[in-house]
Amino acid sequence: MNCGDLRGRTASYESGAEPTRRELRHLSRCKECAQEMARYGLLAESLEALRSQVVTVPVGLEAALMAIPSAPRPRLRPAVAVTGHLRRNRRSYASGVALALTAGAATWATRSRRPVAA
């Protein structure tokens, strides 16, 4: 077994899987592969540890979830929903406003150039 063979497999580890005898033999001789293997092992451990880590939940979410039996399609606080929608579609809204302003300016310019009837 060479480094290429082993490295191709190190990222396919499964939690708790032991290296084969051939892999162990190579690892005992190759410091770099052993280090690589150790890194993947540490990565696996840390990823598993992430499961117990939780983030801060947005205000109002817990209440919205609790209200599901009485209103099966509750929405998060309206303000959160609206700001979320606006943020997601800000480009479209900005283009719309820009278009309206351009059209308004063009109309105003056309009208102001029109000669006043005597």
Next chain:
Amino acid sequence: MRESVPAELLERCRRGDESAWAELVRATHREVYTLCLRILRNPDDAAEATQDAYVRAWKGLKSFRGEASFTTWLYRVASNAAISKQRSRKRRREHEVTSDDKMLALLPSEESTEGRAGVRAELETLEQALRALPEHYRSAVVLRDVYGMSINEIAERLAISESAAKVRVHRGRKKLKEMVFPS
């Protein structure tokens, strides 16, 4: 999340007991929201996916027969909701980039971290590296290595073949390793 939700609590939920449902939500929603956020990266999307997951859970409770643990079942429901949201919002990729600062503020709180010195720093680095992974790798690695789903389940959820799921997990881990341990 509690490893096992009492059967009696689930039974009360099935019967439509709203106080039992509130207890269930209180015990599980942080983990479900965190799973959705890890897949979606966007807090608004994660909140919506969490709501979708609980609506599905509420409706599906009657059909939950207890073959798997309730938390495993709930994680499956939540990952389905998050992946559906990911598909429906695929066109908003650029939004993810602008959400990074917001996401940074949501990293694990003191109370949720392990006491061992140094662990928090490592896990934060890992969370950041996960966020930086391309979407298709991130979902696969999160589902496999954080939530322990099988390759078969991941393939089903992501609507890809098992070999494609394996490749995504493999490549995702490789990229992650390069980010966490730059040589």
